[in-house]
Amino acid sequence: MPGDGHLFARGVDLPVAASASGSVITTVDGVEYLDGAGGAIASSIGHGRREVVDAMSAQAAAVDYVHATQFTTESAERFAGRVAAVVPVDGARVFPVSGGSEANETALKLARAFHLANGDADRHVIVARVGAYHGNSRGALDASDRLGLRAGYEPWLGQTERVPAVNPLRDGRSGVEHAEALAETIDRVGAERVAAFIAEPVSGATLGAVVPPDDYWPAVARVCHERGVLLIADEVMTGFGRTGRWFGVDHWGVRPDLVTAGKGASSGYWPLGLCVASGPVYEAVVDVFAHGFTWSHHPVGSAVGEAVLDVIEAESLVDNAAVVGDQIRARLREELGTHPNVAEVRGLGMLTGVEFVADRSTLEPFPRSEGVCERVVRACLDRRMTVYPCTSAVDGRVGDAVLLGPPLSVSVADADAMVDRLIDAIRSVLSPA
Ligand SMILES: Cc1ncc(COP(=O)(O)O)c(C=O)c1O
Structure with missing residues (x-):
């Protein structure tokens, strides 16, 4: 070797x-x-796919990399427009990063930044489900609930509030009943302390493709909305067509405040993740959000994302x-x-x-x-x-x-x-x- x-x-x-x-x-x-x-x-x-390789190569030859605080690129701007056309987020603002964990870190911080900008400094608690998987970096891991990945790192974790997994095979609860459990948890913690609820539209890496009851997503969206809690749909696995709709929540007509994606967004040709914020979230934080990575808004990653979208649509x-x-x-x-x-x-x-x-x-x-x-x-x-x-x-x-x-x-x-x-x-x- x-x-x-x-x-x-x-x-x-x-x-x-x-x-x-x-x-x-x-x-x-x-x-x-x-x-x-x-x-x-x-x-x-x-x-x-040759067309993706060609798009990647053409963009690298034109502009390989610039830092997103110093320049924007036509590639990143165009890709964001293409994503906005398919993602179920009102007034979408696309923050490209390097993978699903980074996308979720970005979403969690955006939720916190949104509440801070609105003067709700106590809203910091994240609610997530039993058996969730949202990534392996520290913040995303804390939202995740997979013992094998958390074991040993527990002293760094433990700030996430947990609601039950949605698993119709083992649990006869309806979506509305699950939403009531979420409401109870938020109310117990105190809605004025809760920043966001994050969940996978279809549970992926931990539970293995568990589909929630049809009444689940509309009901949890309502509970969050009524309590001023931001809804984050983690579409890292389910986004960009995986579930037979553009995004998982499209099956249930829900439009979250934040959607994260990765995986299928670049099909693996580039390490790409996306955090998509709604217009109101963006407007609240745009002047104060101190966040970013060296490779975020990468022009080559954006060119790859656009070429992948071309193939998904054309075929x-x-x-x-x-x-x-x-x-x-x-x-x-x-x-x-x-x-x-x-x-x-x-x-x-x-x-x-x-x-x-x-x-x-x-x-x-x-x-x-x-x-x-x-x-x-x-x-x-x-x-x-x-x-x-x-x-x-x-x-x-x-x-x-x-x-x-x-x-x-x-x-x-x-x-x-x-x-x-x-x-x-x-x-x-x-x-x-
Ligand atoms: C739903 C979900 N969120 C986040 C992640 C983390 O993404 P990444 O491995 O790109 O950091 C994954 C990866 O499996 C995932 O399935």
Whole structure:
């Protein structure tokens, strides 16, 4: 291996990727993997798109980088306009950053800055859900609730108020009842102390593609609005077409105060995240918001984002995500619907979760020590396919699920092959049914 092993590796004996095209990643040894996970549910338009490489190269040749406090660029301005046309935020103002965690840090700080600017200095508390995932930097990690990631760092964390996870499989509460629980929490803390409520439209990396009841998002939006609490939709995984609509909250007609995005926004061609503020939030803070990163508003990242949007629109990939995603779930349900260890096949658009349990009738999870999720992921890799692990799918602590989230552009043939391999992998790990 070049470099003599000095890379701080994130895995052991990893295959070495040499090229990638569409939904296929090829190693230096010529082995082909189907990218069922789209990396980390990030690849939206598929790999190897020449038009994105060309846009990136043209922008780097024209203006590689300028600092956003010294210059703006046509690239960043144009991309913001394109995002504003699709994001469900009124009077959208787009703050480009380098990833989902940075986007959420930006949103949390914007919420605080908004209240400060309005003279509400006590409003600093963030409310988030059990089993949430909002990122790995300190502020975003505190909003997150995944034991495996928080463990050890708890002395730095603990400022977030928690409301229950929304998980229809295990919890019969309606969306309105969940919204009442949110209202109770805000009222207990004191609305005059609460800055924002942050949640994923469809729970992704921790719980594994859990879709809330249809009445959930409108009801929580109402609760927040009535109490002057800003609503942050974390669309890092669900944004830019992943769920078969432009943004996850579009399924329920909600327009949050802040929307964050990442992953599919650049499809992985550039480390890109976005925090989108509403017009009123922007107007309140624009003169006082002391925040930014060296790489924010990057002209090349913006050119990539625009080229990715061009492909999504030209190839109707949002619709493809809806249609092919439904086909994926239909086949998985047909084949695994009665499997004694499959609790549920769920999801929306090109985001599908399969949850495994020790006992389907009681929903008793496997002990974490059995590593069922890890074994299914390994069995998929043995069958030359990636899936995304969810190792705490019940409540951020225990539970096993995998996400199947290939590029939105995946062909029906590749999607079928992914489903075949996943079913085979599951049957090899768990008792066949
Ligand atoms: C909903 C959500 N928010 C935030 C993040 C963090 O994004 P990043 O890993 O780009 O920092 C993720 C990543 O999985 C995510 O799924």
